[in-house]
Amino acid sequence: MPRAYADAVQLVEKEARRRRAAFMSNSETCSIFNACDRAISESIYSPISTPEFDTSAMDGFALSSVATHDASSGSPVTFEVKGTTTAGDEPHSTLDDPRDGVPPCVEIMTGAPFPVGEDGDQFDCCVPVEEVTLVQNKLSNRRYMTLSKPAQWRQHRRVAGGDFGQNDRIIEVGERINAQHIMAMASVGLTKIPVMRKPRVAIFSTGCELLSSQETSHRFMIHDANGPYLTTILTKYGADVDFRGIVHDNPTAMENALLEALDEEKYDIILTSGAVSAGRCDMVPGVIDSIGGRKVFHKVAVKPGHPLLFSVLQEETAAFFGLPGNPVAAAACLRFFVLPYLRSLQSQPPEQPHPARLQVPKSTRPVLSFRKDADIFRPAILSPCGQFVQIIEDHSPGKTKPFMHANCWVHIPSGVDQICDGAAVEIYPRDFV
Amino acid sequence: MPRAYADAVQLVEKEARRRRAAFMSNSETCSIFNACDRAISESIYSPISTPEFDTSAMDGFALSSVATHDASSGSPVTFEVKGTTTAGDEPHSTLDDPRDGVPPCVEIMTGAPFPVGEDGDQFDCCVPVEEVTLVQNKLSNRRYMTLSKPAQWRQHRRVAGGDFGQNDRIIEVGERINAQHIMAMASVGLTKIPVMRKPRVAIFSTGCELLSSQETSHRFMIHDANGPYLTTILTKYGADVDFRGIVHDNPTAMENALLEALDEEKYDIILTSGAVSAGRCDMVPGVIDSIGGRKVFHKVAVKPGHPLLFSVLQEETAAFFGLPGNPVAAAACLRFFVLPYLRSLQSQPPEQPHPARLQVPKSTRPVLSFRKDADIFRPAILSPCGQFVQIIEDHSPGKTKPFMHANCWVHIPSGVDQICDGAAVEIYPRDFV
Numbered sequence: 001m002p003r004a005y006a007d008a009v010q011l012v013e014k015e016a017r018r019r020r021a022a023f024m025s026n027s028e029t030c031s032i033f034n035a036c037d038r039a040i041s042e043s044i045y046s047p048i049s050t051p052e053f054d055t056s057a058m059d060g061f062a063l064s065s066v067a068t069h070d071a072s073s074g075s076p077v078t079f080e081v082k083g084t085t086t087a088g089d090e091p092h093s094t095l096d097d098p099r100d101g102v103p104p105c106v107e108i109m110t111g112a113p114f115p116v117g118e119d120g121d122q123f124d125c126c127v128p129v130e131e132v133t134l135v136q137n138k139l140s141n142r143r144y145m146t147l148s149k150p151a152q153w154r155q156h157r158r159v160a161g162g163d164f165g166q167n168d169r170i171i172e173v174g175e176r177i178n179a180q181h182i183m184a185m186a187s188v189g190l191t192k193i194p195v196m197r198k199p200r201v202a203i204f205s206t207g208c209e210l211l212s213s214q215e216t217s218h219r220f221m222i223h224d225a226n227g228p229y230l231t232t233i234l235t236k237y238g239a240d241v242d243f244r245g246i247v248h249d250n251p252t253a254m255e256n257a258l259l260e261a262l263d264e265e266k267y268d269i270i271l272t273s274g275a276v277s278a279g280r281c282d283m284v285p286g287v288i289d290s291i292g293g294r295k296v297f298h299k300v301a302v303k304p305g306h307p308l309l310f311s312v313l314q315e316e317t318a319a320f321f322g323l324p325g326n327p328v329a330a331a332a333c334l335r336f337f338v339l340p341y342l343r344s345l346q347s348q349p350p351e352q353p354h355p356a357r358l359q360v361p362k363s364t365r366p367v368l369s370f371r372k373d374a375d376i377f378r379p380a381i382l383s384p385c386g387q388f389v390q391i392i393e394d395h396s397p398g399k400t401k402p403f404m405h406a407n408c409w410v411h412i413p414s415g416v417d418q419i420c421d422g423a424a425v426e427i428y429p430r431d432f433v
Numbered sequence: 434m435p436r437a438y439a440d441a442v443q444l445v446e447k448e449a450r451r452r453r454a455a456f457m458s459n460s461e462t463c464s465i466f467n468a469c470d471r472a473i474s475e476s477i478y479s480p481i482s483t484p485e486f487d488t489s490a491m492d493g494f495a496l497s498s499v500a501t502h503d504a505s506s507g508s509p510v511t512f513e514v515k516g517t518t519t520a521g522d523e524p525h526s527t528l529d530d531p532r533d534g535v536p537p538c539v540e541i542m543t544g545a546p547f548p549v550g551e552d553g554d555q556f557d558c559c560v561p562v563e564e565v566t567l568v569q570n571k572l573s574n575r576r577y578m579t580l581s582k583p584a585q586w587r588q589h590r591r592v593a594g595g596d597f598g599q600n601d602r603i604i605e606v607g608e609r610i611n612a613q614h615i616m617a618m619a620s621v622g623l624t625k626i627p628v629m630r631k632p633r634v635a636i637f638s639t640g641c642e643l644l645s646s647q648e649t650s651h652r653f654m655i656h657d658a659n660g661p662y663l664t665t666i667l668t669k670y671g672a673d674v675d676f677r678g679i680v681h682d683n684p685t686a687m688e689n690a691l692l693e694a695l696d697e698e699k700y701d702i703i704l705t706s707g708a709v710s711a712g713r714c715d716m717v718p719g720v721i722d723s724i725g726g727r728k729v730f731h732k733v734a735v736k737p738g739h740p741l742l743f744s745v746l747q748e749e750t751a752a753f754f755g756l757p758g759n760p761v762a763a764a765a766c767l768r769f770f771v772l773p774y775l776r777s778l779q780s781q782p783p784e785q786p787h788p789a790r791l792q793v794p795k796s797t798r799p800v801l802s803f804r805k806d807a808d809i810f811r812p813a814i815l816s817p818c819g820q821f822v823q824i825i826e827d828h829s830p831g832k833t834k835p836f837m838h839a840n841c842w843v844h845i846p847s848g849v850d851q852i853c854d855g856a857a858v859e860i861y862p863r864d865f866v
Contacts, residue, residue: 009652020598036665050833053653057831058711086682086714088641109714111642113525113653129712163832170837179665179864180837183760188657188834189644192532208521209544211622216766220486220523220546225620232469238792243466249519279492279562281519282540325544331724355818366435385788398490400483400620404613431612 001301002306004414005375009340011296012136012310015319015342022316023199023268024344029192032185035177037238038195039346044170046188049161053091056108058156060125061132061141062092062115063105065151073148079105081134081143087111105145114157126156129411164188174347176238198240199268199342202261203230206254206274206284207325225327225400226273230334236431237339239269247272249281255291258313262291267318268345269338274325277307284322285309293320300337301374301414304329304397308337332377335409335428353411353426356382356389364393372417377392379406382427389427406430435732435739437847439809442773444729445743448752449777455749456701456778462625465618466813469608470671471628472779473608477603479621480592486524490585491589494565495525495556496538498584503515506581512538513577514567520544538578547590559589607780609671631673632701632775635694636663638679639707639717640686640758645679658760658833659706665723666767669864670775672702680705682714688724691746700751701778702771707758710740718742719754726753733770734807734847737762741770752843764808768842768861769806786844786859789815789822793854797826805850812839815860822860839863 003011027041055060063079071077073200083092084107091113092106106115108126115123127147134146164170170184171177177193185193205227211217212224227243234241247257252274261270276284276298285298293311300308307329309322321338323330360366367392370376379392379402391410392402408427412419419425436444460474479598489495496512504510516525517540524546525539539548541559547575548556560580568577597603604610610626618626638660644650645657659839660676667674687708693850694703709717718731726744733741740762742755754771756763773783793799801824803809812835824843825835841860844853852858 032661033664036669051655051831059710084713086641088643088654088682090651109712110710111640158829158831163834178831179662179669180839182665183658183662183764184768184833184837186661187656187760189656207544208519210521218523221521222484222544223622224618228619229612229616230613231466236469236612260747277492277543279542280517302651329621332618352817382786382819385741386815396591398484400589400613400617401596401601404617406613431602 002301003297004150005300005336007304008297008310009337012246012337012341013344014352015312016341017297019268019319020345020347024196024347028195028197029194032182032191032193035193035195036179036182038177038193038198039238039348040171040173040175040177041194041196044174044185046164046166046168046170047190048188049166050163050188051158051160053160054114055087055111055158056126056156056157057110058126058128060128060156061105061145062108063151064103064122064124065125065153065155065280066121067103067118068127068147068149068151071150076146076148078144078146079103080144082106085109085112085115085411089113091116102144121353124154124157125151127151128156140147174220176348177204194401198238199287199345200240200266201234201242201269201271202232202267202403203227203241203243204270204272205259206249207246208274210246226323226325226330229327229331230271230273230323231335232378233331234338237375239342245321249275249283251283251290254287256285258287258291262313262318265317267320269319269341270313271321271323271338273323273330276309276322276324284306288313288320288322302332302336303371303374303376305333305336305377306374308333310337324397327400328379328395328403329397331403332409336377351428354386355424356427357387358410358421358425359383359388359390360418361390361393366421368417368419370412370417373417375414376412378410378412379403380408380410380427381406382408382429389425435493435734436730438733438769439734441730441733441743444794445770445774446777446783447717448729448743448745449774452752453700453751453778457629459628459630459781460627461626463617465624467627468598468626468628469612469615470625471610471631471683472671472781473604473606473610475723476606476627477618477623479597479599479601479639480623481597482599482697483596483621484593485862486590487547488520488544488594489547489559489589490543490591491559491561491637492542493559493561493589494538494578495541495559496584497555498558498586498588499554500536501580501582501584504581504583509579509581511579512536514578515539516575518542518545518548522546524549527583535577557590558587560584561589583722596853609781627778630712631671632778633673633699634667634675634702634704635700636660636667637677637690637703639682639705640679657761661769662760662764663704663706663756666764667771670772672775682708682716684716684720684723687716687720691720691724695746695751696827698750702752702754702774703746704754704756706756706763708758709755711741714753715740719755721746721755721861735765735769736804736807736809738766738769739807741766743770757830760833761828761836762814762830764836765842769810776864784861786861787819788857789860790835791818791843791852791854791856791858792816792821792823794823794826799854801852803845803850803852807850808847810843811843812859813841813843814839815841815862822858828844
């Protein structure tokens, strides 16, 4: 009796949790320029509040809004320009008394700090340069500025702490760093980012039928689609992947290949594809047994992918997944067993599916039927609006062409034997966020 | 009068088209293991049809279904097992006459080629091993197999050409290669993939206020968020990015920095952020003019991002984008001007927005207002179902914290001044597909 999917994936996550502490004890730092898509190894809180000081949002003049209250075109108000502050300058500091009763202002550029005045309101706001008239007194060489409408208190002033507060959380341990995290962390001055080391995965493709450049070949062999596909997805996920080549259906060769990988003592996961069912050539379960693997489960009630084998090869480190050989079955097992293992290993919560409405083509009857005894994962096409999903009809675990057109998976839980047009289903995007 | 967004982006795409032929003449090949996310440099058609030969979908026995038509539990039918074929073997070939009237069968494993018989139907189908009884004659050492129900014509047979047909298109010139393309190309035997060279981009951050490790600093400076963010997004997009550091607001320093980058004669795009508006410190437009740049436009009716400058520095190669300094404005200009340039350069069609329904929080009035004189790009949050989008209210081009929570942009075309709760809007995902 194969194991139910929900049970199997729980066992996968549990085994990953047993290795999590050891995995996470090896965190490292990387430059913020290379940190995108890495898993953060500790929650990050902003060390400062930003902006750290009040700055001008415009090019203009810092002045007291109170002094402008009576300004009008008939009765403009004049300020003496005491200096200029640009972004990157320290703030202008003036304690001058108003000369001849003319209040002071300071020319101030976007991003520049506000002047430090006698009190907090001596330069509370910025009047944009477009709204004033400038006059230079040729005798005294003093500059004056005139405006003809009142300014609002603190207008065009970006207040310190208006963006990040000190200790605001930016990202939580385990989260995958995205570009906006990069912007946020950079803006608060973080340049070396603590990240988990990349999970390390070894991949073998198995089968005498697989063409490999080292071997004599004949026209009844096939090309290996699994090695490149599994390597690509795991690399995109953020793993360090070694594709270790094709192994023939020969227990000794398989044993040697696995032992060689284990001897390097670096892999978190070793994967094979093919030779994992119960046929005469399916030597993977026996080989894993003979090299001392602890079997967690073999065969799961999922379609495609039921022959899946999950074992532990080294208690501290290396898990083993024996994926089926059919490319779409291998892809489903990678998506719904191996990635959950990696998520759990890195303290990431399980992926949540998205809801969508099943759309059945008009040409067929409006109900799709499924076998009830397995969880079914079917390649499907989500509409651009993200609302409707069509299951690809012409599918087979061995066919790569229909799978190429899919952009998501639909998950049909076991026990469901019919789904009507328009019913809610759960989908998982092709890639992963 | 700033230029309308639609006009501006057309000019951007037109300039990219002028450089497309030169850009695309430098394609290269890369291993299929590293080809994901690269832009393909020529349309790829399958060189073969797959499978190339008929194979078994099960472990079982290849035989003539006609010979089983009368089989029943009361009257089982017996076949002599003439041999075994596993995946990777050449097909069994037998021209033996049936011995003693006992028809022949061949043990055949999943993925193995069907036997070549006297005619096409001598071994048309496969009967799974679970459905037969095996008997060995100890005297003759011959093996026999008995089954007790009829088999269907061609059952469990994967027919040659059932997946890819020869010359089926896999991917079209310019498309970004995804993991499923990798699977498909691998399955038809492609190992070296023709890809465009990566676009090369130089990035400078400008501003005396930016802290840089080489400079003396004081507490009224800020951290550069644009360098790491722009580098990250462009790298994810598939560009080779050189962040060339921080340049102070000094025309000579800026000129030297740009000329040095141009002298390397390798960049498709040179980007700056900051100093591009009309203020006293905004020296970028003048510097681009003084080094002979051909201005295509300066200032666009978009919010954020209106100060954008787009010029051509070298007619054959280098385009220049002067992005605004506020991080969210720089991000919007990257997303809606620079990426369209790169798409056009690589023969990719313009990105199509996705539809979604605007969701206005219940606490506010059910209509959002916008200024009509610009195309507006607002960071927003798309619901997990992909159907509803909420515009982030507490936003500003200078604030990185609200932007961090966005997962998409909403585009509000100029001329629209109000949008009601539930109205259709166009969104662009945070990253890009």
